[in-house]
Amino acid sequence: MDEQQNVIEMANIVKDFNGFKANNGINLELKKGEILALLGENGAGKSTLMSILSGLLEPTSGEILVRGKKVNIKNPTVAKNLGIGMVHQHFMLAHSFTVLENIILGHETTNGPLLNLKKAREEVLALSKKYGLRVNPDAKISDITIAQQQKVEILKVLYRGANILIFDEPTAVLTPQEITEFIQILKGLAKEGKSIILITHKLEEIKAVADRVIVIRAGKSVGYFKVANVSDEKLAELMVGRHVEMTLHKQPVQLGPEILQVKDLKVKENRGNLAVKGLSFDIHGGEIVGIAGIDGNGQDELVEALTGLRHVESGQVKIKSKDMTNRSPRTITQLGVSSIPADRQKYGLILQLPIAENLVLKNYYHSPFSKHGIINFDKIHQHAKKLIKQFDIRTTNENLAAGELSGGNQQKVIIARELNLNSDLIIAFQPTRGLDVGAIEYIHKQLLHERDNGKAILLVSYELDEIMQLSDRILVLHDGQLAGKVKPETTNETELGLLMTGVKKERA
Template sequence: MEYVIEMLDIRKEFPGIVANDQINLQVKKGEIHALLGENGAGKSTLMNVLFGIYQPEKGNIRVQGQDVHITSPNIANELGIGMVHQHFMLVDTFTVTENIVLGSEPTKGLKVNISEAEKEVQKISDQYGLRVDPKALVRDISVGMQQRVEILKMLYRQAEILILDEPTAVLTPQEIDELMQIMKSLVNEGKSIILITHKLSEIMQVADRCTVIRRGKGIGTVNVDQTTTNELASMMVGRDVSFKTEKDQANPKDLVLDIKDLIVKDNRDVDMVRGLSLNVRQGEIVGIAGVDGNGQSELIEAITGLRKVEAGEILLNNESITNFKPRDIYEKGLSHIPQDRHKYGLVLDYPIAENMVLQTYYQKPFSSKWALNFKEIYNYAKKIIKEYDVRTPSESTLARSLSGGNQQKAIIGREIDRSPDLLIAAQPTRGLDVGAIEFIHKKLIEERDKGRGVLLISFELDEIFNLSDRIAVIYEGKIVAEVKPDETNHDELGLLMAGSNEEKAEVKHP
């Protein structure tokens, strides 16, 4: 059989680590081929080799049956290979069209022919059902639309083989469904797709075949219609994985968080949180369910001191923290797993060790008088790295060098290790594989059982149902209903999230 892509015995090394160890990958024309593995297993590295960003120490690559040497992304593009990276590479202040044609601009005389480019972008967008406005500024469009722009960049350059690296990591459920349809239409047009992911449900939904790698080694390739999520999970992590977190009945005690009639504006001076009231008790997990954009981000930022409260009150352990500075709020017993790990969770160009003490570097034993105690900082980081299985060559490695999932595990370890009275967990397992998700879910349950209050904000309804003792539904900046997980279902919750029951909803605080 002739494959459009063959990667044979690929070996890629970095200082102190073998990222790819004799891996084989063979992709057929017109298929969606999933590349599955844990965080840090070597998936993105392998695709960066295919795209010419990295050069392998050993191994051969064939495209359309021909041996090739891909020494740069430009050569990959010439061979018909395109890649959408996990973190988009777009210029915010450029239009959609300007981003798409960047580096391949059509000219009219000495000028760039933008009107001609806009027509071509519109034509491709219509052909594949991408529904993108060629004239829109990238900064004004949603994350899901930005991803379509990245796909259009590849199609504009006539790519036949599309690499999508964790494409659903930052998308809402609706945007994920739309992307799946786009992927199917692309392969119907004869394209071939390599889908890097650790989300088993998505593989079962769209992939034809799946290659699994674990800790840099190839485990095998299977036909998706002949396997199960449990088998794939076992191949990925090397053991059986539980998809349901076992937990005892919650035993809530005193109020740890009490929010009363909160009003918070966004950057455009629009009320995004509108008279919201909510509480969390010691020893319980309260999950907030809602479609993205209904005030979740503004609510989290208000509680953590990152955004001004216009009206209302936030009490932590019966003490007002309304409009306190973030450091003062942290010192009063709050920890925060942020939904955007790059923007709010890490300083990417600091070593991972120094990221572990961002909130505590000025406290003993990490500093004395005016000097930092780097020995204590690095010993502390070693403890977090070991306990939370953060895959990194060393604690001196820059945070930017870690995979997204390992960055997330480091943040979660740092925040939980502080033993807070209230833990705000916003999208805590975004970008994590099933093994890591299982581990983090157990950690959150452990915190609850130690008497901590946990406020969970997640777009993954399975996660909300799995972890929450109470579910608060947010719609247009208000809590419109509170339900027990065992007294509702996904469909009913979906209707509440869409606001269908706003008028009739009765909010009951325990």
């Protein structure tokens, strides 16, 4: 690799949103064939900077050079023509279209006025095979998993011929096995001469794949390092501006009464096949039960059935000894169930509404937020200000639309709302997806605090280190069935990985 050859130079980039500088004089250089990690806490300005580079936003000031030439990337088409492609944290796919249609959309191969789907299909299948991004080109986006949707987004960028690739939190939705595979894909792309910017919060991934790392805090770059020369502790401290505890300290379990009982549960997925196949387990107050498994093994359907969003075919869900099978989401919530969904934008927030209103979505019809059907907006705004401060939600004010927040801060809004309900059962599905180490530390401590206060917590996560650190018991799902029960202190990630592929074991 030519050490002097910069394919991208961003000089003194400023992005001012009505007086708030999301980027405040950032400099960035990307060399040909390298993987540069862009590290920073939620709301630090990483996604804003990359939105400028990919043509979604225009900088207030500063300049960009691509292969030594000054450019004005005023829209995504200009970026695409310069060979810049971005895979966003929240995917930009048409759910009613097929995989193939999404990949070629806006870049169609034609024979005269007609679409040449045969040629496009061959090109997509060749790319899919070359980079190990295997997806069914004829499947509808609405019918495939989140991890498969991400592969479609990557194929979209590659299909358009990008040689500068930006990935925004690409592994937030991937399992450990898929992350290992993804890292190999990135290394292969870099070896071919493609240049990659990786926005991530995961320090272990930076160590595994990146050549250099730039740390951004509060809109400014605070450090540039060769990855081999810097420790995790140093990066974490630079990122959040304080010391971060990298390991959790747990109190011994104090089991309370049974809160959730699931008996012989059977639930179908969207195509009508059984996704949850006779699952039985229970959770008591004062414990965290973790569910580990490869994405697509019934986790989504299980959580949706427990929260009233999906029909239960047979079996029973009891919450605090009451039969809650196929009851409405509101009824389940009112009985004392909080739910942190895996897809924050689809199920967790109404993006067009202000933060303040999102924070009371589940209790706006109760006092003090309403009386005799009249909403008290003053109380809602006071409540929002308190939670914004308590959960360190980075925003200018509580009136900002939830959709304007960074992904991590959107997650904090959901966590704040759900934990503030003071529920007996907390169902947390990927609760720290897309969060930085400081925010993860905070959320983990909050969940442990709830556990120590006698709450029952069902933790569904694809992050094995999160499952291992937080759980008191671990249930492993494979093909909608229980493949094993283990204790974190007597297992390891290798054994969990085997169980996740269907090697059955029971030891809890």
